[in-house]
Amino acid sequence: MLKEDSxxxxxxxxxxxxxxxxxxSYGAIAAYLGMAKGARMVGWAMNASGAANVxxxxxxxxxxxxxxxxxxxxxxxxxxxxxxxxxxxxxNQIQNFAKYxxxxxxxxx
DNA sequence: TGGTTGACTAAGT
DNA sequence: CACTTAGCCAACC
Numbered sequence: 001m002l003k004e005d006s007x008x009x010x011x012x013x014x015x016x017x018x019x020x021x022x023x024x025s026y027g028a029i030a031a032y033l034g035m036a037k038g039a040r041m042v043g044w045a046m047n048a049s050g051a052a053n054v055x056x057x058x059x060x061x062x063x064x065x066x067x068x069x070x071x072x073x074x075x076x077x078x079x080x081x082x083x084x085x086x087x088x089x090x091x092n093q094i095q096n097f098a099k100y101x102x103x104x105x106x107x108x109x
Numbered sequence: 110t111g112g113t114t115g116a117c118t119a120a121g122t
Numbered sequence: 123c124a125c126t127t128a129g130c131c132a133a134c135c
Contacts, residue, residue: 007132026117030131037130043116044133061117068116 007033011045011054014104018058021086022102023094025062032104047071057081064097 014029026039026046035041039062046056046068057078061067066089069078079089088095 030117035131037118038132039117040115040130041117041132044114046116048133056116059116063118066116071116 007038007041008045008048011042012049012052014108015046015049015054015056015059017104017108018055018102021100023058023060023064023082023087023097023100024102024104026059027062028101028103028105029059032108043068055081058085058102060094064094064101066092066094 010033011029014032018024026042027036029042030036030038033042042059046054046059049056056068057072059068066078066082069075069092072078079092082089082094087100094100
């Protein structure tokens with residue numbers, strides 16, 4: 001199987017390792033991939049993750065805001081998935097974000 | 110090849 | 123608090 005060495009595939013592999021009930025940020029994934037300034041690329045990769053088996057709903061911005069929810073089928077789907085995993089979301093923001101935060105730099109190093 | 114794009118982030122107004 | 127500017131960089135056309 002030809003694995004695309006593209007940036008997207010790397011993002012997908014990290015995203016797939018996010019444990020249930022945990023979330024991370026675009027910047028954290030980017031930093032893990034060696035592009036601290038590449039948070040936007042991660043978000044863009046998520047945009048293309050539609051066909052991939054990637055839990056994009058576990059990736060939020062640095063403040064714990066569900067900035068990407070507008071890209072899901074429904075604006076409530078992303079929050080629904082997170083709450084289904086035990087992550088409380090209020091007003092598009094993850095509550096107790098620090099507690100749910102999963103850092104690939106610490107977990108995958 | 111080069112300009113446009115974007116689910117980010119930080120700092121400024 | 124809402125909006126703007128600026129930096130960042132791979133993928134896309």
